[in-house]
Amino acid sequence: MSKEITSRQVDYSQWYNDLIIKGELADYSAVRGCMVIKPYGFGLWENMRDALDKMFKDTGHVNAYFPLFVPKSLFEAEEKNAEGFAKECAIVTHYRLKNDPENKGKLIVDPEAKLEEELVVRPTSEAIIWNTYKGWIQSYRDLPILVNQWANVVRWEMRTRLFLRTAEFLWQEGHTAHATKEEALEETLKMLDVYAEFAEKYMAVPVIKGVKTASERFAGAEDTYCIEALMQDGKALQAGTSHFLGQNFAKAFDVKYSDKNNQLDYVWATSWGVSTRLIGALVMAHSDDDGLILPPKIAPLQVVIVPIYKNEEQKSLIDAKVNHILHGLKTKNIRVKYDDSDNNRPGWKFAEYEKKGVPVRLALGVRDLENNVIEIARRDTKEKQTYSLDNAVATIEALLENIQQHMFDKALAFREQNISNADNWDEFVRLLDEKAGFIAAHWDGTAETEEKIKELTKATIRCIPLNNPQEDGKCVLTGNPSKERVLFARAY
């Protein structure tokens, strides 16, 4: 069988694209920079979304839906936010097409159907939401507002990559309003914790929690907190952000509340989001040269069963046993498929489900039936083992948990091996080039130095970790004094 997936060593970037396309997560589309999320990829997203949605609801949030379009006058109200997104937004200017008088069957934009005010397709929804909150908030009794939205957003990126950077993407955006600064800060960090827990427990991707430097902040935020993950090529990936917005949007949209003493003050805000980009992180954190490796908790399919038979008589013996196992697995809410299609041979099926990253594969033949055993292969380590058929369901259930934990442990060990201290410039550059990963180094705290390092090495400050140990040191570039190390990396 020809090798369908390019090896990581040969071309990491092509490997990634092969995994997405051949693992049937997504497809290119006819629209520049936009992708089609295929059923298998969408099934993965649904599992991620449902788990996150439950975590949001368990922490007191509710969902709502706000318009796709932001009138230009609202878009420009919060100046920094507008400046940050103006360069890459899709703009609706007309509301009708008409027949092209010069080309039968073709349509042209009707110049008479020009909008009085242009509409920006939301790149993020602070503007439209805070304009709405103005009508919802009068008194402290109306606070907090803890709202989340699952939506599509559009950012006109020039260089796009499947899942990692697309013109349109799916995400959730939480937008909360609070009476006090303390409460808003607490919410910001609470949601950062939710994201970190989701990444680690569901995606099996360890993350570092930290705060961004001023130059890496969300446009319009006072502080941006983030979770940063490490990919197999040693590059970092920002997997989620939680912003403390201060009173910036409340001021831009004049949203005040009266407190218990009838004093008026501006409302405090947060926003936080993760997107389908997480799927890119998931793919790059775990997969190998044979295809995807998906963690059981969110895998669309957790178990696949492949029968091995030569005739219908054998098949019906196997079917009977498999139906028993299927029933047992479904009772445990395990997502299982029995692939007894005639179209392809077992070997083809094995390769197919390997490519798609199904965590556990069972193979069952007549000889196995005679011996009352079943062959179970795990995708992550590629180990195969024969187990008794008697307690197959319990074996599989335990194995799924084991795989989930093992995937996390492996990714964590990799990350721990790839955090290095650099104490001078030469070491910094050498580590970046030879080892990549996160580099913990002293920085003098200035935007100029940060920018200079980025120019010289393409490495950016990923974050200043939370609870960062304080120690005296010297900036790796300028030698100026510093009180703590920050994490540098080249990043997606």
Add this chain to the structure above:
Amino acid sequence: MSKEITSRQVDYSQWYNDLIIKGELADYSAVRGCMVIKPYGFGLWENMRDALDKMFKDTGHVNAYFPLFVPKSLFEAEEKNAEGFAKECAIVTHYRLKNDPENKGKLIVDPEAKLEEELVVRPTSEAIIWNTYKGWIQSYRDLPILVNQWANVVRWEMRTRLFLRTAEFLWQEGHTAHATKEEALEETLKMLDVYAEFAEKYMAVPVIKGVKTASERFAGAEDTYCIEALMQDGKALQAGTSHFLGQNFAKAFDVKYSDKNNQLDYVWATSWGVSTRLIGALVMAHSDDDGLILPPKIAPLQVVIVPIYKNEEQKSLIDAKVNHILHGLKTKNIRVKYDDSDNNRPGWKFAEYEKKGVPVRLALGVRDLENNVIEIARRDTKEKQTYSLDNAVATIEALLENIQQHMFDKALAFREQNISNADNWDEFVRLLDEKAGFIAAHWDGTAETEEKIKELTKATIRCIPLNNPQEDGKCVLTGNPSKERVLFARAY
């Protein structure tokens, strides 16, 4: 207390808007024709969506996601579809804003960032999806494709109404591909059945299944099947449609498959959708002058408990009992809220939950505790009754089922009373004006007559019911011969 909701008798249309706004389902937005779906309304939509999604999956469908934008050249490929939607679509022409040199802090569209090809914001996704399916389908082995998408779509309606007709709305759109005409037709009718079952079992809204006349067909369909519901003002509302698309889109996008004999043929298609418009139908089918009346199966909140106390000592006695009931209800997955907030008096709370249509309200005071009873009020009939506290949970569970059934029965009785036969033009006009509702009348089968009747009366043919009895008759307008009655109504 001042009457917050306009009575149906005074102003039906204002009554509807009051229900939506004061019941906190939705809010107007700053974007022309777009609304904000508030958390309570979105909770309702989530319950509807989840129930439908399960029904789709149980019938073998999977979800996927396709781009928001349709390049103009794809949009115009299926001529009738393009013609049908060209007049009301939002068009993206540019991808960047820049600072207005003449107005500091303002932005203008950057004329240098004009798209080579305009993008239509999807009003429906047949074009972008069939262009994608072209790459997915080669052989009969790739069929059927049974895909659904939950998405937002935009149709630039000039006269909008909350939920019923908005420029942007949320919906699901199923898009299936089949090897044979028979299979596609079967799918079309299967999904019509799913919609009818959902409307009746979950929304408690009885519907008539039928097929549209040629002039009311979806643009690009061979046949459009629909479910039609009756509102309290006697107007009909199309609640869902399922289209048999024939080979129209396969031909427009050149999607062929090779069959078992290696013969090439165009693929057969269906599409089907329901939208947030269903919420408008739900509101108008059941509510009264005191507010919303929501069916238990999809109500965001099924039960609310209001404590009645004069001091903290009384309150803690009540709390203890309520916690017991809360636990029992939650164990049964009943959505319940204990409103023990100090901000408002019980009477205010009663009115509030009545307005929001919560199916069951419990009130509990110390006297009730002494008597070991609880007062239970049902929203639909406004009956109040005192029950033993001992089996409160079982009582409530049974009551919720009873309410669901009663709401359906009532709506069905109303509809049955409002289907009338008209055998001549005078009767037709009189019934329409005096009684409204559905009018079953003979029609000569021509588009001209249909159009003329619409001009004269604003009534349209809602559908030709499935399994329609055949009988000889004469067209109410022209007197020409007819073989069956069709259903006319004025409609939303």
